[in-house]
Amino acid sequence: MATGGRRKSNRVKEKETNWQERVIQIRRVSKVVKGGKKLSFRAVVAVGNERGQVGIGVGKAGDVIGAVKKGVADGKKHLIDVPLTNSNSIPHPINGSGGGAKVIMRPAAPGTGVIAGGAVRTVLELAGVRNVLAKQLGSNNPLNNARAAVNALSTLRTFSEVAEERGIPIENLYA
Numbered sequence: 734m735a736t737g738g739r740r741k742s743n744r745v746k747e748k749e750t751n752w753q754e755r756v757i758q759i760r761r762v763s764k765v766v767k768g769g770k771k772l773s774f775r776a777v778v779a780v781g782n783e784r785g786q787v788g789i790g791v792g793k794a795g796d797v798i799g800a801v802k803k804g805v806a807d808g809k810k811h812l813i814d815v816p817l818t819n820s821n822s823i824p825h826p827i828n829g830s831g832g833g834a835k836v837i838m839r840p841a842a843p844g845t846g847v848i849a850g851g852a853v854r855t856v857l858e859l860a861g862v863r864n865v866l867a868k869q870l871g872s873n874n875p876l877n878n879a880r881a882a883v884n885a886l887s888t889l890r891t892f893s894e895v896a897e898e899r900g901i902p903i904e905n906l907y908a
Contacts, residue, residue: 753859754805755779757789757852758875759797777876778804779852780812781859787886788812789856789879813887816894821863824892829885832877835870836885852879860886 758777763770774797781787788811792803816824822840829836836853841864847857849867852875857865869878896903 751782752780752809753783754801754808755855755859756801756804757855757879759800762793774800776800776804777852777879778808779855779859779879780805780808781856781861783859783861785815785817785861786812787815787856787860787883789876789883791876811883813883815860815862815886816889816891817861821861822865823862823886823889825889827885827889829881829883829888831880831882831884832872832874834872834874834877834881836878836881837868837870838882838885839866840864841866851875853882855879856882856886 756776756778760775761772762775763772773793773795775791775793776797778790778792778801779787780790788808790804790806790808790811792800792807794800794803818824818840820843823838824840826839841848843864845864845866847854847862847865849857849865850869853867853869856879857867869881872878892903892906896906
């Protein structure tokens, strides 16, 4: 009976290990309280499975490890599904915004790679996008840029979804 329990726990571990976490930013923040300043850490973390799911999480704690753990848990709560093409690109050009940051993304030919910078690159890689051109505009804040990237990826639609919404066959979209 003990072996059955072990197998089950191994399967659970396998499910959890396909999620990848990357820390985008760690910041030491302080709050002014009656006794002085209270120091804590803020971690911005991207979580993804490289197969079309990605999320951004923010965690705050007194130590870095605790902040990262909270950020991972928050990221898994805010997962989005990203439609990918056969060439591991996005279906169409898209813009996204988050705070003061704006992100422009365009699909690219196979073999192009991920041409993006900073937090946007991390989000795209964890989402499983392999060929894309992206540019961040407006803000250099990693949290806002990551949120803008997630906002853009969440508004992507496939050709079949658009055809279904319009009530026409997919072939008519290519005309």
